[in-house]
Amino acid sequence: MLGFVLKRLLQAIPVLLITSLLIFVGMRLSPGDPAAMLAGNDASAETIAAVRSRLGLDQSYATQYLKWLGALLTGDLGRSMVSGLPVSRIVGERIAPTLELATGGLVASLLLGGVLGTLAGLQPNSLLDRMVSAVAALGLAAPMFWTGMLLVAVFGVALKWLPPAGRVPFSQGLGAALASLAMPVATLAIANAPVIMRFLRDSIQETRRADYVRAAHAKGLSKTVVARDYIVRNSLIPTVTAAGILLGNLIGGAALVEIVFSWPGMGSLLVSAMGNRDYSVIQAVLLIAVFGFVFANLIVDLLYGLLNPRIRHADQH
């Protein structure tokens, strides 16, 4: 197991290298000059050139990239081009809120999608199945910023049940923190739970017809045991793959939700850094997002092995 984890982490290195290059090149190719923006509207050409030189942006792309990469390897993310503060500190403050949101969104999506998908899958074409499918289609179709604003309008403004925006840290009380987290997490879950729900439902309906399920019925096992050990358990394997795709959605979705709910996370940081052309912050945020994605996929692969003995035992055969 440890060998497997190490192997996967080594495999992540080229992925991170390539994405770092893509992120770097993407930034340089996008319009807007950070030096000109930082120097201000009335700045002379000399001032702009001076700022550019101070930021190191007058060097060749290759030099800039290698310098950035070299610093990264020593754990140095550089300094913000705008505030001059260390990027590690800026990003550090934003990671916890984003992790809260993404974890909450993932757990809520898996729970909601898992429960509804199981119920719908075990009772195909029932009223419940059809209702769940219809609601899932709505959730999938509704844009996340719209769902978010609708929730704010209803529960934040009209009913005043929940704070309409902003984050309360857990250190200031569990209740208030959960209340501030509720709507952003719900927005993520409404968009992402249908993916899990549909995958699991279809997977269960297919598994119900498997020969080994009929053989389990022939053993006279109770319906609950057949559903639990022979249908749902086997249906989880393909669903784990869907959960991996979901993680990608959540990383992108969290950024959008952070804007709608003024959530002080990596997503809103990225958007403001984009506005300022703050290359060092943007690069750091994107690279951390990629790393998070790679790490999450490693977890998915480990989970896959846990559920599927054939993969777990692959090294013995």
Add this chain to the structure above:
Amino acid sequence: MTTMIAAETRATAGASFEVDGLTVRFSGKTAVDNVSFRVAPGEALGIVGESGSGKSTTAMGAVGLLDPEIAAVEARHVRLDMTDLRGPGAPRAGILGRRIGVVFQNPMVALNPVLTIERQLTDHMRQHLHLDARAARARAIRLLGEVGITDAARRLSFYPFQFSGGMLQRITIAMALACDPELLIADEPTTALDATVQAEVVDLILSIRRSRGLSLIWITHDLALLNRVADRVAVMYAGRLVEIGPADVLLDHPAHPYAAGLLASVQSLWTGEGAEFLTIEGAPPPNGPEMPGCAFAPRCPRVFDRCATRPPMASTPADAAHGVACWLFDPKVQA
């Protein structure tokens, strides 16, 4: 546990199994039409027919293993000894897997790929016989020994993909026997196996049947096999039972023209070189079970006007234990 002691000490005599008027419809279309038969205690009944004749559907429908979402099953009754399996409030739970064991055609897909052999050998044992984990495990090891799997204690922790097809079929046989059933239903248990393994599995089931005194229903399309495994033979055609009788009589002197044609074609295969391979012209009608008359009439060499109405199952004049559904054997026609 008293149940366990009863199961252990019972001389494992087989139970009688009686199916009366079984009809199965798939979304309104009849697949099995009014089939009745009886298996005496300790007797082996072979059900033979070609693909689509309804032989598997008959057995699976009788014991309640067809998906109720797609299959509508009716019967006057299905009885294991005195217990009615189909009546209202029938005690189905505790019958399947406990008093009736089923072995399926393809062992490669009949086992759950993500559960260990131990789990799959013991989960129904623990449910039906209320054994604890240790007792169930000991019983599983003994069962694997009985079906000829060596090193059973170690192999209990294996998953299905770690076994060959022949070994897996031995394991599913052990599963079917786990709660000491009185009736074993073997649904083409050798069809999916390599030819070399087939004979071993046939021998295994026959020896277990002898040692345990089980009643047996063996479903097959292989007439040659029936000679070895069956005391009595039931022939199905297009969803209907057309002939049933003692194996030695029926396989020597089949009464129904379909059974006779089937046997002649197999025998022409056996005689081998030079001999012409005999076939029955045509193919079974797709709506056979719904035809008002005899379903074999369109292909029958001896068809006559009476065949437009459906022949009842009746004893042949020579042998009361030998039934045939054909107007040729009606006393009025013969007279």
